Amino acid sequence: xxxxxxxxxxxxxxxxxxxxxxxxxxALRARHGLDRPLPERYVRWVASLARxxxxxxxxxxxPVAPLLWPRLRNTLLLTGTATAMAWALALPIGVWxxxxxxxxxxxxxxxxxxxxxxxxxxxxxxxxxxxxxxxGWFPAGGMTSVGHEQMSRAARFRDVVAHLALPAxxxxxxxxxxxxxxxxxxxxxxLDAPFVQAARGHGIPEWRVxxxxxxxxxxxxLVSLFGLSxxxxxxxxxxxxxxxxxxxxxxxxxEAILARDFHLVLALVLASTVLLLAGNILADVLLLAAxxxxxxxxx
Amino acid sequence: MRAPGKLALAASVLASVHAVALGAAFLAPYGxxxxxRALPYAPPTRVHFVDDAGRLHLRPFxxxxxxxxxxxxxxxxxxSQAFPIHFFVRSPAVLGAGEGWRLFGVDEPxxxxxxxxxxxxxxxxxxxxxxxxxxxxxxxxxxxxxxxxGWVLGTVxxxxxxxxxxxxxxxxxxxxxxxxxxxxxxxxxxLPLHLxxxxxxLMLVLVIGLVxxxxxxxxxxxxxxxxRERNYVRAARGxxxxxLYLVRRHIAPQTFGLLLxxxxxxxxxxxxxxxxxxxxxxxxxxxxxxxxxMLAALQxxxxxxxxxxxxxxxxxxxxxxxxxSALSEALQSRVGPASP
Numbered sequence: 001x002x003x004x005x006x007x008x009x010x011x012x013x014x015x016x017x018x019x020x021x022x023x024x025x026x027a028l029r030a031r032h033g034l035d036r037p038l039p040e041r042y043v044r045w046v047a048s049l050a051r052x053x054x055x056x057x058x059x060x061x062x063p064v065a066p067l068l069w070p071r072l073r074n075t076l077l078l079t080g081t082a083t084a085m086a087w088a089l090a091l092p093i094g095v096w097x098x099x100x101x102x103x104x105x106x107x108x109x110x111x112x113x114x115x116x117x118x119x120x121x122x123x124x125x126x127x128x129x130x131x132x133x134x135x136g137w138f139p140a141g142g143m144t145s146v147g148h149e150q151m152s153r154a155a156r157f158r159d160v161v162a163h164l165a166l167p168a169x170x171x172x173x174x175x176x177x178x179x180x181x182x183x184x185x186x187x188x189x190x191l192d193a194p195f196v197q198a199a200r201g202h203g204i205p206e207w208r209v210x211x212x213x214x215x216x217x218x219x220x221x222l223v224s225l226f227g228l229s230x231x232x233x234x235x236x237x238x239x240x241x242x243x244x245x246x247x248x249x250x251x252x253x254x255e256a257i258l259a260r261d262f263h264l265v266l267a268l269v270l271a272s273t274v275l276l277l278a279g280n281i282l283a284d285v286l287l288l289a290a291x292x293x294x295x296x297x298x299x
Numbered sequence: 300m301r302a303p304g305k306l307a308l309a310a311s312v313l314a315s316v317h318a319v320a321l322g323a324a325f326l327a328p329y330g331x332x333x334x335x336r337a338l339p340y341a342p343p344t345r346v347h348f349v350d351d352a353g354r355l356h357l358r359p360f361x362x363x364x365x366x367x368x369x370x371x372x373x374x375x376x377x378x379s380q381a382f383p384i385h386f387f388v389r390s391p392a393v394l395g396a397g398e399g400w401r402l403f404g405v406d407e408p409x410x411x412x413x414x415x416x417x418x419x420x421x422x423x424x425x426x427x428x429x430x431x432x433x434x435x436x437x438x439x440x441x442x443x444x445x446x447x448x449g450w451v452l453g454t455v456x457x458x459x460x461x462x463x464x465x466x467x468x469x470x471x472x473x474x475x476x477x478x479x480x481x482x483x484x485x486x487x488x489x490l491p492l493h494l495x496x497x498x499x500x501l502m503l504v505l506v507i508g509l510v511x512x513x514x515x516x517x518x519x520x521x522x523x524x525x526x527r528e529r530n531y532v533r534a535a536r537g538x539x540x541x542x543l544y545l546v547r548r549h550i551a552p553q554t555f556g557l558l559l560x561x562x563x564x565x566x567x568x569x570x571x572x573x574x575x576x577x578x579x580x581x582x583x584x585x586x587x588x589x590x591x592x593m594l595a596a597l598q599x600x601x602x603x604x605x606x607x608x609x610x611x612x613x614x615x616x617x618x619x620x621x622x623x624s625a626l627s628e629a630l631q632s633r634v635g636p637a638s639p
Contacts, residue, residue: 089559091374118620120571122578123613126597133604239575243598254579257488265488272481 064267067252072271075248078241079233079275081164082171086179086229089172094183098191099210100286108182117177119234125170125243132166167237167244174236175229186218193217216290223287230279234272306629312622328411330406332384332586333411335420338364340606351378356384363409382409382622385438406587415608417596427611430588434577434612435619437504437589438570442562444508445569449515450558456516457523468520473512475502483510483572493595496587503582507572515561519554524581526553531548556634563627574616590616 097109190196191214199213200206241250249268258263319326335341335522346359360383362376387402405411414423456467474482486506494502526532532549576582577591585592591613597603597610 062318114621114624118617118624120574120613120616120620122575122594123610124569126594126603126610126613130603133600231478235478238480238484239579242579253484254581257484257581258492260488260492262488265485269477269481269485272478274302274477276478277476 007246011211020067029290064264067264068249068267068271069208071247071249071252072275075234075237076245076275078164078167078248079230079237080172080235082175083226083230083232084169084170086172086175086233087226088285090176090179090183092179093176093237095187095210095215097184098187099206106142113177113180116173121170121174122239124173128166128170128173143231145222163246167240167246170240170244171233171236175232178276179225179229179230183218183222186221187214190214190218219290223283223290226286227280227283230282231276235273238272245254306633308570309622309626309629312618316619316622320422320428323425323428325400326402327422327428328401329422329425331421331429331588333425335412335422336368337364338374338410338412338416338420339418340372340602341343341410341412341416341420342375342413342606343608344410344436345376346384346411346413347381350381356383360384361405361411366422380409384411391397392426408589414611417593417609418602423593423608423611424499426588427590427615430590430593430612431615433500433583433587434570434573434590435575436566437500437507438566440504441507441569441572442565444504445511445565446515446558446562448509449505449517450519450554452512453519454523454550454554457487457520458527458542458550460524460527464520466570467516471516472514474510475517479511480572480575483576484581485560486510487576490516493584495540496583499583503573505577507569510567511569515558515565518557518561522554522557523550526550529610556630557574559634560627560630563623563630567623570616570619574612599638 093109097106100106100109187210190208193214193216196209196214199209204213237248238253240246240249241248242254245251249271253265253268255261256268300609317477326578341364344361344364346361347356348359350360360381361391362378364374365377367373367375384403384405386403388401389399390401390404391398403411410422412424414427416422417426452471456464477485477536483506486509490502490506490553527550529549532545535545573582573589574591574594577584577589578595580592580595581593583589593609593612596615602609
């Protein structure tokens with residue numbers, strides 16, 4: 001359904017250099033099939049999709065697929081790392097926030113998260129970039145250093161991790177406040193539930209009550225949120241990738257838009273959609289695994 | 300803080316921010332495109348009250364900036380002459396702003412750059428104020444469009460149900476399945492790259508507003524679906540009330556609270572969308588300022604790390620966002636949660 005809707009009429013124009021003569025222009029258009037009517041171009045595009053080429057990039061002069069795969073892998077690496085890191089941080093912070101006795105802890109966490117939420121992601125990415133440029137702790141931009149090819153395997157790995165740290169951290173900071181708030185809200189709702197009171201009444205230690213009894217029961221909305229967090233991170237990574245020049249889908253998309261390279265734009269949007277859907281499917285599978293009630297419904 | 304107080308505070312902060320943006324032509328000391336060509340990246344002008352002799356002046360004054368001979372690219376104050384700041388000055392027409400009254404100004408050759416200048420020697424404060432008009436109102440107008448469209452489609456889908464509902468909601472699913480920033484970029488890609496500023500502004504508002512109708516539509520549909528089955532609605536229908544009357548009288552009023560809270564959540568998102576697009580050169584272009592294309596200067600490393608006043612538009616976003624999030628929280632506690 002999505003694939004059918006996506007192409008649309010994005011082919012409308014192809015801006016070319018005025019130095020190129022009208023005849024050359026016509027010939028070029030004919031070669032790429034741009035003079036054909038829209039339905040035919042669309043059929044050709046779908047055929048190319050089926051062959052796994054994903055269309056033809058005018059700017060690069062190659063099918064889109066070989067351009068796309070390495071970029072998709074890099075974006076996946078970035079968003080995957082960021083998702084893992086964000087949840088690894090959000091869960092303990094959210095649990096701490098929900099269970100903290102002291103009003104000071106709660107209030108300062110609330111203020112911190114509200115502030116973090118109000119900082120636009122563009123500014124956050126720029127601040128981290130400033131940090132990298134000023135301190136030199138992290139490489140500022142790119143994915144590999146010069147001479148990456150000559151490094152040993154371990155050194156190469158370290159190199160990529162060092163480059164990954166900054167954009168991943170930017171994404172984590174962008175999404176952390178909303179995740180933490182949801183973890184807290186979801187857990188706080190369960191902490192007052194009768195079965196949790198009963199567990200407390202049985203003399204089970206508080207940490208065990210929280211981790212073993214309350215948290216699994218609170219997991220359901222969080223797993224759905226996981227799918228949503230993948231969607232948000234995919235959108236955010238677009239900007240962060242461009243600002244930090246991480247060679248993912250984002251910079252290629254900007255480049256393709258500026259070059260009016262429509263097949264490339266389409267393929268990139270398609271790829272991002274696939275990423276998002278994959279995240280949602282993963283969330284559904286996790287939900288099935290996490291929630292016995294849904295398993296029972298299915299069978 | 301109590302909810303009513305918070306609501307009033309957030310609303311008044313936002314109202315004054317927007318009023319300042321509207322009054323940019325009066326409040327800004329210079330035109331947004333007016334250049335002081337000798338003074339690129341000048342730091343914020345120091346406003347003095349006490350002169351070198353230690354005398355206090357009631358009227359603040361500034362000194363003219365001249366190139367510092369000891370360090371290239373630096374400026375120093377020429378302390379030999381003081382230029383008092385005049386209030387309510389009549390200014391001739393300049394690039395980007397018409398003839399009219401300005402709140403304050405100084406006589407040439409001195410200049411008053413309260414937030415420094417950018418790489419073209421343009422006053423950052425004036426650009427910030429003029430840019431606010433574009434960035435803040437782009438967010439506001441896009442929200443109106445997206446909520447309006449979402450409200451109409453959601454109401455239609457929820458009210459008529461069946462086939463209409465299926466068609467509208469499947470279309471919404473398509474829009475929701477695409478990451479929205481990517482979708483925004485894809486739609487932007489189909490439009491001409493270089494547009495005059497006013498067309499670009501209109502285009503941005505329309506694109507941002509139209510791309511994101513699905514979320515409000517889905518929420519409104521849910522509300523309408525349950526409102527339709529209320530007994531008083533059925534009773535009204537039994538008395539022969541028409542569709543339009545039912546929607547206007549019984550269904551629509553129930554959705555207004557949702558629209559308000561959704562609006563408070565969406566505006567900052569759309570402001571950020573405008574800033575992002577302009578930041579990447581896909582939105583409002585030079586020389587017209589928007590907070591996005593002003594921030595774009597930071598993409599160069601030396602600007603990023605050397606001239607802190609170039610961060611102003613980014614920092615200005617923070618209080619705006621804080622006010623909007625406080626507004627949405629206060630509204631939610633007043634009229635119910637943002638999602639049913």
